[in-house]
Amino acid sequence: MRFISTRGQTPPLGFSDAVATGLAPDGGLYLPERLPDIAAKLDGWAKLGYAELCFEFLKLFATDIPSETLRKIVNKSYTRFDHPEIAPLKKLDERTWVLELFHGPTLAFKDFALQLLGNLYEHQCAVRSESLTVLGATSGDTGAAAIHGLLDRARAKIFILYPDGRVSPLQERQMACTGADNVFALAVDGTFDDAQAVLKTIFEDQDFRARHRLSAVNSINLARVLAQCVYYIYAWLRLPPAAREKLEFVVPTGNFGNVLAGYLVQKMGVPITGFRVATNQNDILYRLFTTGDYSVADVHPSHAPSMDIQVASNFERFLYFMENRDPSRVRAVMAEFKQTGRYKFENFNRDSFTASRTTDAEIASIIRDVHSKYGYIVDPHTACGFKDLSPDRTSVVLSTAHPAKFPEVIKQATGTDSTHRALEALKSKPLVKHRIPATVDAVRKFIEAQS
C-alpha cells in the first residue's frame, strides 16, 4: 500500500516512510492511495480482542512491515492500558452509549495512537540504525501521550511545545514530571495555534528537518489516524445489531483528527449513519458544518482545553474527499485560507456530518445532568458530546479523557472528587519545563542546543 499527499505534489511513500515523514514535503497530509473495503471482513473480526483487531486492520496498510513484527508492535502498544477491553463500550440507556477511550497511560484517547507510534518509531530506528527527533505542539493531551509513547527510548528525543498556562496543571505534570532525559517540555509564550504555526514553519525548512531527522507527532501523522480507526470498528462490532441501524458517533472535536478516523472507516464500508462534530465554544468546525463558512476566530480558553483550537489541521484530509480527491482544489482552498484566514464554500457538502457547539456554562450543567441521570461522570470534553443528542439515532459518544484530569470542573459541577492513582503519583514529582517565546528562531536554537 502506498500513501499520497492531499496536495498531490510529492511522490507516494510506503507506510513506514509516510509515518516517519509526518507532514508531506508539499505541505499536504498523507492518505492511503485507495481505501480498502473492509465490509466483508467484519463478520470474521467480530470476536477479536482489541490488539488483534488492530493488527488485522493495520496489516492492510503497513504492508512494508513483516506481519509478525507488526503483530509484536501492536501487541506491545496496548499493554499499558488499565482495562482488559482497552476500549470498553458502556450502555447508558437504549439509545446512548459511551466508548471509553481513556484507559491508556495518560488517560486520554490519544494514547491509542501514540503508544503505537512510539513503537513504530522504535522499530524503524532499530531497522535503519538511525536516531530521531520528534517535535510536536499540543493543547494538552497530545504532548502528554506522545511523551509517554517515547519515554526513555534511546534513539529518540522528543520536544513538545505547549501554550504556557493554558493546559491543565495535571496535563502539564504529565509532560514535565517524567524524569526522562530524552523529553523536553517547552512552555511557549502564546496560544496553541501560535505553537502550531512555529512548528509548521520549522517543518517547511527541509534542511533543518533532514539534519535533525525531524518527525511530527501532532495529529496529522498518518499512523495516528489509522490507529484511531480501530476503535470505531471495535465499537461497531460490539453494538447489538438493532443499535447499529441508525448509528451516530458523537466526537468531541478540536483538530478533526479523531472524527476523521471514523469518517475513513465509514468510507471503507462499515455502515455508520453519521458523525457529530461536537465543539466547545471555539467553534470553527461548528460554523463550517452549519454554514459552509470556514473562518478563524480568536481562541477562547475553555473548560475543554484540548479542543481550544481554531485551525483544525486534519480538516485537509476531509477536504480532499469533499473536493473529489482533486489535489489542485485542495491547494487552492488551503492557499486562500492561509492567506485570508477564511474560505467560504458554496454548496458545502457536509456529507453525513452534523455539528454542535457547547459553551463552558453548558459543559458544567451537562456534567451535572449526566451524573444525576446515569450516575456517570464525564470529563469536560466528553460533556460536549452530550449536547443535543439525536432523538432518533443511537448515539455512541466517544469519551476522550478521564474526568480525573479535570478535577476542579467535576467538583464544581457534581460535588464529587474525581481522582486517579496515576495522577496522584505525579503530584510529588519534580517539574522540569523550559519557557520559550513563540518564535521559530527560539525553538530551532533550543533543539540545536540539545543535539
Ligand SMILES: *Cc1c(COP(=O)(O)O)cnc(C)c1O
Ligand atoms: C485531543 C483531544 C480532543 C480533540 O481531538 P481531535 O482529534 O483534535 O479532534 C478531544 N478531547 C480530548 C480529551 C483530547 O485530548
